[in-house]
Amino acid sequence: xxxxAMAFVTSVLAAAVAAGTPILYAALGEVVTERSGVxxxxxxxxxxxxxxxxxxxxxxxxxxxxxxVAAAVAGGLxxxxxxxxxxxxxVNQVVSGLSLTLFGTGVSxxxxxxxxxxxxxxxFKPVVVPGLARIPVLxxxxxxxxxxxxxxxxxxxxxxxxxxxxxxxxxxQSVGESPxxxxxLGINVFATxxxxxxIGGMLTGIGGSYLSLxxxxxxxEYMTAGRGWIAIALVIFAVxxxxxxxxxxxxxxxxDALGFRIQVLGAxxxxxxxxxxxxxxxxxxxxxxxxxxxxxxxxxxxxxxxPYERE
Amino acid sequence: xxxxxxxxxxxxxxxxxxxxxxxxxxxxxxxxxxxxVGGIGEVRAAGGTEEAGAAGSTGEARAAGGAGAGGxxxxxALAGWSIKVEKRPEISPFWMAMAPVISVAMALVCxxxxxxxxxxxxxxxxxLMFKGAFGSRYGLVETxxxxxxxxxxxxxxSVAFRMLLWNIGAEGQIYMGAxxxxxxxxxxxxxxxxxxxxxxxxxxxxxxxxxxxxPALPRAIWGVxxxxxxxxxxxxxxxWVDYLVYGPWKDPKGFNFPLTxxxxxxxxLPCLGNTRIHLGLVFGLVAAVAVSVMLSRTRWGYExxxxxxxxxxxxxAGMNIPRNVVLVxxxxxxxxxxxGMGEVAGITHRLQHGISPGYGYTAIIVAWLAKLNPAGIVVxxxxxGGLLVAGYAVQIFGIPADIATMLQGSxxxxxxxxxxxxxxxxxxxxxxxxxxxxxxxxxxxGTG
Numbered sequence: 001x002x003x004x005a006m007a008f009v010t011s012v013l014a015a016a017v018a019a020g021t022p023i024l025y026a027a028l029g030e031v032v033t034e035r036s037g038v039x040x041x042x043x044x045x046x047x048x049x050x051x052x053x054x055x056x057x058x059x060x061x062x063x064x065x066x067x068x069v070a071a072a073v074a075g076g077l078x079x080x081x082x083x084x085x086x087x088x089x090x091v092n093q094v095v096s097g098l099s100l101t102l103f104g105t106g107v108s109x110x111x112x113x114x115x116x117x118x119x120x121x122x123x124f125k126p127v128v129v130p131g132l133a134r135i136p137v138l139x140x141x142x143x144x145x146x147x148x149x150x151x152x153x154x155x156x157x158x159x160x161x162x163x164x165x166x167x168x169x170x171x172x173q174s175v176g177e178s179p180x181x182x183x184x185l186g187i188n189v190f191a192t193x194x195x196x197x198x199i200g201g202m203l204t205g206i207g208g209s210y211l212s213l214x215x216x217x218x219x220x221e222y223m224t225a226g227r228g229w230i231a232i233a234l235v236i237f238a239v240x241x242x243x244x245x246x247x248x249x250x251x252x253x254x255x256d257a258l259g260f261r262i263q264v265l266g267a268x269x270x271x272x273x274x275x276x277x278x279x280x281x282x283x284x285x286x287x288x289x290x291x292x293x294x295x296x297x298x299x300x301x302x303x304x305x306x307p308y309e310r311e
Numbered sequence: 312x313x314x315x316x317x318x319x320x321x322x323x324x325x326x327x328x329x330x331x332x333x334x335x336x337x338x339x340x341x342x343x344x345x346x347x348v349g350g351i352g353e354v355r356a357a358g359g360t361e362e363a364g365a366a367g368s369t370g371e372a373r374a375a376g377g378a379g380a381g382g383x384x385x386x387x388a389l390a391g392w393s394i395k396v397e398k399r400p401e402i403s404p405f406w407m408a409m410a411p412v413i414s415v416a417m418a419l420v421c422x423x424x425x426x427x428x429x430x431x432x433x434x435x436x437x438x439l440m441f442k443g444a445f446g447s448r449y450g451l452v453e454t455x456x457x458x459x460x461x462x463x464x465x466x467x468x469s470v471a472f473r474m475l476l477w478n479i480g481a482e483g484q485i486y487m488g489a490x491x492x493x494x495x496x497x498x499x500x501x502x503x504x505x506x507x508x509x510x511x512x513x514x515x516x517x518x519x520x521x522x523x524x525x526p527a528l529p530r531a532i533w534g535v536x537x538x539x540x541x542x543x544x545x546x547x548x549x550x551w552v553d554y555l556v557y558g559p560w561k562d563p564k565g566f567n568f569p570l571t572x573x574x575x576x577x578x579x580l581p582c583l584g585n586t587r588i589h590l591g592l593v594f595g596l597v598a599a600v601a602v603s604v605m606l607s608r609t610r611w612g613y614e615x616x617x618x619x620x621x622x623x624x625x626x627x628a629g630m631n632i633p634r635n636v637v638l639v640x641x642x643x644x645x646x647x648x649x650x651g652m653g654e655v656a657g658i659t660h661r662l663q664h665g666i667s668p669g670y671g672y673t674a675i676i677v678a679w680l681a682k683l684n685p686a687g688i689v690v691x692x693x694x695x696g697g698l699l700v701a702g703y704a705v706q707i708f709g710i711p712a713d714i715a716t717m718l719q720g721s722x723x724x725x726x727x728x729x730x731x732x733x734x735x736x737x738x739x740x741x742x743x744x745x746x747x748x749x750x751x752x753x754x755x756x757g758t759g
Contacts, residue, residue, distance in 0.1 A: 041538065045720075085724060089731035094477055094538065095679050096727060102672060103720025109713030111429070226546050233539045272554035279543040283526075290535040 075205020519648015
């Protein structure tokens with residue numbers, strides 16, 4: 001009995017990491033973008049475009065790497081559009097993000113129509129990390145995953161180091177906090193915002209491809225089911241910190257995984273209520289995070305969402 | 312500020328501290344720029360090489376290159392293309408008026424290229440789309456039918472947008488309005504038509520308003536981001552309706568389809584002649600007029616506009632922003648809720664899965680395309696109703712109906728971009744040497 005309970009916990013935690021990974025990529029992308037002062041609300045659409053392009057390319061070429069690269073490029077293109085509209089043309093960032101969300105949703109539905117129900121020739125499979133996987137519980141949870149999950153661990157640490165320990169990282173933050181000062185210091189505010197918005201979009205696109213190439217793995221219309229928006233909420237919850245974003249993503253993944261498990265176990269709760277859980281949880285977490293940081297705006301880049309006008 | 316010149320560097324271009332300094336220095340011109348090279352060069356050189364290396368690895372386009380080279384070769388770093396964006400000295404009313412037309416044309420051209428690349432004949436597809444939506448009596452009627460909920464939802468969200476309150480939750484508010492109206496219709500089938508329809512109308516509006524109140528309160532009290540909360544509640548509302556129509560409310564004689572039994576005739580909204588155009592259209596037009604009058608003629612409308620345009624001024628003037636957040640969200644949700652009531656009472660005559668195929672999201676686009684102007688919203692809703700019908704029309708020919716969603720999204724960003732371009736001028740400039748650059752920069756700044 002003890003053993004089966006343990007196995008259940010381990011399997012839920014492992015599923016939480018897998019379910020949290022697409023959200024984690026998108027949230028990391030948004031952290032990067034927002035730290036440079038740009039609010040990109042198009043994550044939901046960008047993830048969908050990433051998911052469909054990754055899937056299409058992998059089906060055509062049989063290569064997972066090509067699929068992930070395609071997803072990153074597609075995500076970067078959507079983000080570049082956002083950057084052009086908001087950084088160069090100074091269009092309202094919220095409106096631009098929303099229009100790109102709809103655009104991305106439409107594009108993904110249109111491109112994906114022919115491959116609905118088509119199986120992928122290959123998909124990401126768990127790779128056991130020798131040694132580390134022997135750690136009780138944690139080994140199975142963290143080190144019996146696929147390569148994209150391992151890449152996300154590296155990314156979290158790398159981003160943390162980049163933000164807090166490197167000069168370009170500090171420059172990026174200064175652009176998000178006070179573009180006037182950054183400009184006076186000789187940092188090109190516009191180029192910086194372009195670069196990080198595009199990098200953020202690329203990461204979001206990869207997050208989408210995780211859904212279609214590893215998590216599902218298949219293409220289903222609107223398969224992100226709000227994960228892009230959850231990622232945006234997560235950024236606020238994580239106070240723009242990559243390590244906390246990781247924690248938060250797995251928490252959301254856990255809710256997702258647990259709901260699914262309960263459904264499988266045949267509980268009396270109708271599945272529709274279980275499906276509502278991640279969204280209600282997101283709202284609760286957002287209220288909690290905002291109420292806590294009220295009046296301080298802890299961690300939010302001061303110039304977030306404000307277009308920079310050079311005098 | 313008469314002139315606003317700024318540069319966005321492309322990947323290849325590399326403005327160094329020198330150019331920036333030249334701009335900051337302004338009228339002093341080339342001499343000032345030359346003088347500034349040293350100073351900036353020193354600052355940059357401090358972290359020069361390591362910075363350039365790291366920047367390269369992240370693909371960052373910011374040009375630390377000049378500094379990495381010790382600031383000694385600004386001329387080399389300046390060679391390349393750069394995009395210059397500057398505010399037009401005067402905005403031509405002609406171009407301002409033409410901007411939407413050109414933008415729509417551009418969106419269609421882009422959509423056409425996309426169709427071409429995916430193996431369709433764009434002209435044929437557009438012809439079929441136009442014919443499907445506007446080319447027949449049936450098409451026109453369907454266009455109006457689809458425009459009705461879009462119109463109501465758009466009027467709803469536009470009130471909130473006026474205050475820069477991002478109600479992205481019209482979709483959920485439509486579902487909750489439809490749910491509440493259905494609840495009244497199913498529980499009181501025997502009421503006389505006028506009484507029952509009035510009760511359904513009120514129930515729909517109240518349910519939509521309450522659904523909008525859920526995100527409005529945390530926003531008013533703690534400043535919780537309403538974009539995310541309103542959007543998350545859309546999913547919750549859709550699952551709630553799904554739960555009912557797949558579960559307790561399912562029609563036992565409905566062959567297991569996710570829908571409720573049909574309402575009694577008393578709960579059907581009257582239609583125009585024998586068409587499917589129902590009284591909901593009148594609700595929408597009345598709402599448009601009422602909101603227009605409210606915004607332009609009443610004190611409350613004035614407060615909403617001031618808060619939207621200048622929250623700081625509104626606060627100094629003693630306007631109660633949290634109270635307005637709650638009231639505006641209630642109104643916004645109520646109007647969207649009425650859209651949901653209209654769908655179940657006027658079209659489906661029952662509650663069913665997918666009662667709104669995204670009208671609440673379309674509303675966001677329509678609101679901005681119409682610049683939140685109620686009269687513009689009426690016209691744009693009609694066009695977008697047509698776009699939806701057109702999408703369904705080409706589906707028969709194997710073309711995904713998503714083409715309509717795609718065009719919706721691209722229309723908005725082309726129009727946004729087009730308007731910005733009417734106000735700004737984007738130039739691709741071949742930067743020469745430092746002298747050439749300085750010459751091209753300083754005169755413009757001289758007036759600024």
